[in-house]
Amino acid sequence: MDIATIIGLVSAxxxxxxxxxxxxxxxxxxxPSSALIVIGGTIGATLINYPLKEVLGVIGVVxxxxxxxxKAPHDTIKxxxxxxxxxxxxxxxALEPFLKNIEDPFLSKGITMVVDGFEFNSIKESIEKEMAxxxxxxxxxxxxxxxxxxxxxxxxxxxxxIGLVQMLQNLDDPSNIGPAMAVALIxxxxxxxxxxxVFIPIAGKLKGRSAEExxxxxxxxxxxxxxxxxxxxxxxxxxxxxFLPPKLRKxxxx
Numbered sequence: 001m002d003i004a005t006i007i008g009l010v011s012a013x014x015x016x017x018x019x020x021x022x023x024x025x026x027x028x029x030x031x032p033s034s035a036l037i038v039i040g041g042t043i044g045a046t047l048i049n050y051p052l053k054e055v056l057g058v059i060g061v062v063x064x065x066x067x068x069x070x071k072a073p074h075d076t077i078k079x080x081x082x083x084x085x086x087x088x089x090x091x092x093x094a095l096e097p098f099l100k101n102i103e104d105p106f107l108s109k110g111i112t113m114v115v116d117g118f119e120f121n122s123i124k125e126s127i128e129k130e131m132a133x134x135x136x137x138x139x140x141x142x143x144x145x146x147x148x149x150x151x152x153x154x155x156x157x158x159x160x161x162i163g164l165v166q167m168l169q170n171l172d173d174p175s176n177i178g179p180a181m182a183v184a185l186i187x188x189x190x191x192x193x194x195x196x197x198v199f200i201p202i203a204g205k206l207k208g209r210s211a212e213e214x215x216x217x218x219x220x221x222x223x224x225x226x227x228x229x230x231x232x233x234x235x236x237x238x239x240x241x242x243f244l245p246p247k248l249r250k251x252x253x254x
Contacts, residue, residue: 002065002066016193028182031186031187033159034159034183034190035190037155037156037158037159037162037187038155038159038187038190038191038194041158041159042148042151042155042194045151046144046147046148049147050140050147054140057141058144061141061144061206064141064206064209065205065209073219073243073244076104076107077219077223077240077244079098079102080224080226080227080240081233082098084226084227084231084233084236086098088230088232092114092117092227093115095115095227096115098111099111099112106127110126110127110221110224111224111227113126114228120228123224123225123228127221127224127225128221131214131218134213134214138207138209138210138213138214142206142207142210143203144203145202145203146203148195149194149195149198149199149203150195152192152194152195153188153192154191156187156188156190159187160185160187162184163181163184163185164184166180166184167181167184215243219240219243222239222240222243223236
């Protein structure tokens with residue numbers, strides 16, 4: 001579980017609620033019709049903008065923002081270096097036992113192609129296509145939340161305009177102007193909260209997760225191609241170390 005995401009959401013909403021309660025009752029900021037306009041309108045606009053299958057898959061995308069754990073990169077480097085040493089001594093077929101313990105499908109697929117004797121260019125092309133697919137899938141998830149972050153404030157303004165029109169139609173009763181104006185502004189409040197505390201931050205988190213995973217896949221790609229070329233284990237290790245920050249390089253070398 002990503003503690004930073006949980007702490008960020010809880011602290012952000014908690015501080016907003018505390019600020020509201022300092023000036024009055026929290027119940028004055030609750031209006032069902034305003035919530036329906038913002039939430040329903042945002043969902044509807046998102047369905048228009050994206051295919052139903054991608055919208056339904058948003059639950060899995062959100063899960064990546066809260067529950068996402070990559071295998072330690074120095075562990076992957078060690079595994080690839082161990083495999084290269086084994087292949088150097090006994091041949092590529094000796095790598096088959098390693099496949100049973102490789103959890104990452106991307107790495108497993110690449111090593112399988114190496115063991116099966118695929119040509120270097122075929123392995124490289126297949127790996128790069130897989131990486132492009134992963135990048136595209138991640139980009140759709142992040143873009144969807146960024147789009148929702150754009151729609152929510154706009155729908156908040158629509159709700160405000162609806163409330164203002166309804167208020168202007170009842171100007172004969174001045175006592176209703178104040179409450180009606182407050183309700184009209186609440187929709188803008190809902191839109192701003194959802195956009196800036198939920199949708200846009202999650203989009204940013206997903207982009208970061210995607211970049212992190214693609215860096216890991218790039219490391220695996222380099223290792224797989226090095227195995228296919230039969231490079232020296234020490235050279236492979238030094239090459240893969242360049243993908244790590246200096247601190248992790250030291251940890252991996254010790």
